[in-house]
Amino acid sequence: MSSARLEVIERYCKGCSICVEFCPKNVLEMDVFLVKVARPEDCIKCMQCELLCPDFAIKVHDA
Amino acid sequence: MAYDYDKSIRPGKLPHIWCPGCGHGIVMKGLIRAMDTCGLDRKNTAIVSGIGCASRLPGYLDACTLHTAHGRAAAFATGVKMAKPEMTVICCGGDGDGTAIGGNHFIHACRRNIDMTYVIMNNFIYGMTGGQFSPCTPTGAKASTTPYGNPDPVFDISKLAIGAGATFVARTTAAHPREIDKLITMGIKHKGMAIIEVLDDCPTTYGRRNKFRSVVDMMKHLKANAVPAVAASKMTAEQLAGKFLTGVLFQEERPEYTAQYAEVIKKAQGA
Known part of the structure; x- marks a missing residue:
């Protein structure tokens, strides 16, 4: 499977941590108040983070 | 790969005003995807809302939008549809706006x-x-105006x-x-009144008063207690206690109002 590139728009992110909790592969981490992409190589592109982000702040791109 | 929401949002409107973790943003994304799936022309789509957090939604969308009086979304939307039956009309609102203050408009639009x-x-x-209880606040839940628990039964x-x-109804x-987005798409394609109820989380005024420690707790609660309507028919009443049914709950074909009214116009003009 081709790898993914995750884009976090920091200006939009409010740090609700929904994406961190619902990621099945534990790709994301909280960095104090914002989301940080910690392990992008584990991403399986299930799109849960993008679908569940209420703030339009995370996007999953094909690498 | 990433969905392009930006083309449907008015430039410069993001970030939105909703609290961290508020589900309204998720619903807005679903609505955008549904509108794209149906191929709606934004010049021919009216999105109407009343007052409240949820009613801020049309302000962000690039379509014909109408932000109206509290609870009167259905009334204004009926007006838009009657004047321009060719338009696709979508209403947005919260539970207080739709079923308490706008309860009458809501039921008559359904009728x-x-x-x-x-x-x-x-x-x-x-x-x-400020977190007052609405007709949909669960019995026993705390709100700013029911600090000892809400004694009222709930509107379904x-x-x-x-x-x-x-x-x-879904x-x-x-x-x-x-x-x-699947249900909203079905609703838009349905000829007649389509109600899509989306159970949402309000971490700021509901969650923190009702022992949900975080947004994630609320989301997990929604996820854990949703039972597809199809599966529910095989479950007992005990198993269904405290759960809510999801999916399409009701669907029928009945004459649509603007078509009926066009007949009235024809008769009145003596055709």
């Missing part, structure tokens, strides 16, 4: 079976005005809509994003 889609975001509380919005005569939750 007429006018062709519109009402996306009603049920977050169990009046969020914007979907059952209310079915009883009032809506011809497409329910989902903010924790089921794919189902949101």
Whole structure:
């Protein structure tokens, strides 16, 4: 499977941590108040983070 | 790969005003995807809302939008549809706006079976005005005006809509994003009144008073207690206690109001 590139728009992110909790592969981490992409190589592109982000702040791109 | 929401949002409007973790943003994304799936022309789509957190939604969308008086979304939307029956009309609002203050407009729009889609975001509380209890606040839950627990029984919005005569009624939750756009798409395509109830989370005014420690707790609660209507038929009443049914709950075909009214116009003009 081709790898993914995750884009976090920091200006939009409010740090609700929904994406961190619902990621099945534990790709994301909280960095104090914002989301940080910690392990992008584990991403399986299930799109849960993008679908569940209420703030339009995370996007999953094909690498 | 990433979905392009930006083309449907008015430039410069993001970030939105909703609190961190508020499910309204998830519903807005679902609505955008549904509108794209239906191929709606934004010049021919009216999105109408009343007052409240959920009613801020049309302000962000690039379409013909109308932000109206509290609870009167269905009334204004009926007006738009009557004047321009060729338009696609979508209503947005919260539970307080739709079923308390606008309760009458809501049931009568259902009764007429006018062709519109009402996306009603049920977050169990009046969020914007400071967390007062709404008709959808669960019995026993705490709100700013019920500090000892809410004594009132709850409105079941979907059952209310079915009883009032809506011809497409569906329910989902903010924790089921794919189902949101699937049901809204079905609602838009349905000829007649479509009610899509989306159970939502309000961490700021509901969650923190009701022992949900975080947004994630609320989302997990919604996810864990949703039972597809198809599966529920095989479950006992005990198993269903405290759960809510999701999916399409009711669907029927009945004459649509603007078509009926066109007949009246024809008769009146002596054709």
